[in-house]
Amino acid sequence: GENVEQHPSTLSVQEGDSAVIKCTYSDSASNYFPWYKQELGKGPQLIIDIRSNVGEKKDQRIAVTLNKTAKHFSLHITETQPEDSAVYFCAAGDSGSARQLTFGSGTQLTVLP
């Protein structure tokens, strides 16, 4: 089955700096790569996703890049703000398996004021 590794497990940045979280996956059949943000005491919420036919996608301060050859994808957050502090999860899935997602282990991002 699919295996997703996520690094780092914790990340602290100063407000206004950029944050980068990286994930690798093992199954070349995976073609969908979402990123979820989980605030304390809440369920995860999708913040951005990318499909395998796209190399990069951007939404305001958030961007995701995908390298299918190397089987890795990354989340980039620019101009970080205290409200960006949360746990971030990457995931990978393929449309042929009931749309199951395999999640990474999560990154605790702390934005220091």
Added chain:
Amino acid sequence: NAGVTQTPKFRVLKTGQSMTLLCAQDMNHEYMYWYRQDPGMGLRLIHYSVGEGTTAKGEVPDGYNVSRLKKQNFLLGLESAAPSQTSVYFCASSPLAGGFNEQFFGPGTRLTVL
């Protein structure tokens, strides 16, 4: 729309007791999922359903059973709880149309088994 709701929010069980966690969604989604979240391990899929009356095993199904008698509800059962089942349980749902879609998560149920 309430989205995805989970009942109860917290529960403490003794080893060997049974319980059922209820997930309800009001978005008419076909797909529903049950995950468990443990520290440092992300979210792991327990069981899922691709429609009313259907269920299938995920990555970590042992010790759990599920039922989807109505499209809007997905129940997760623990027949004989064990301390290893102490975790936070999340339910999610996703629409059928358009290929891969966002999974919408509930607020979670924190279960402690003593």
